[in-house]
Amino acid sequence: MERSQPFLLRCTHGRLALELRLLPAGQDWQLLLTGGDAHIGAVILAEPANALPPEVPEAMSAHTAGGRSRPGVMSDTASSGTEDGVRLHVLRRTGHHDDKAALPLARDYCRALKATVCVSAGIHYDHISREEIDTVLALARMLGACGLRRLRRLQENDHADSERS
Helix, strand or coil: CCCCCCCEEEEECCCCCEEEEEEECCCCEEEEEEEECCCCCEEEEEHHHHHHCCCHHEEEEEEECCEEEECCCCCCEEEEEEEEEEEEEECCCCCCHHHHHHHHHHHHHHHHCCCCCEEEEEEECCCCHHHHHHHHHHHHHHHHHHHHHHHHHHHHHHHHHHCCC
């Protein structure tokens, strides 16, 4: 597959517009999901759970705040866990909820591509309604699905090309 080329997908619904940029990083992928006033509100790192040692080094699992160590806590807005064979590391900016759109993308891309995937997300619309938030989440899922289909087609074409060689 020609992995050296990043690509961009866009989707709109009324005043809502989202962009998903996919950038290859060796065998891994960096995704940037933005909409409205773009920013970084959350970063999700997803990696295949079987690619990691079963224990996490102490230096990574303890956070020191005010001279006290809190084992297992990296920060008040960070978390880690394993879901369906994917280890997820979630870093959310205080007061932001962009992880709601980013986490499914990170998990799905990691699982489908069997690669480490980092999704940075920042979507902001002034005076957004609950219905519009639901629409943003649906648009993000749709963009994610379109991107995966495109990557699979590229993989299939690459596989067919290598068989002909």
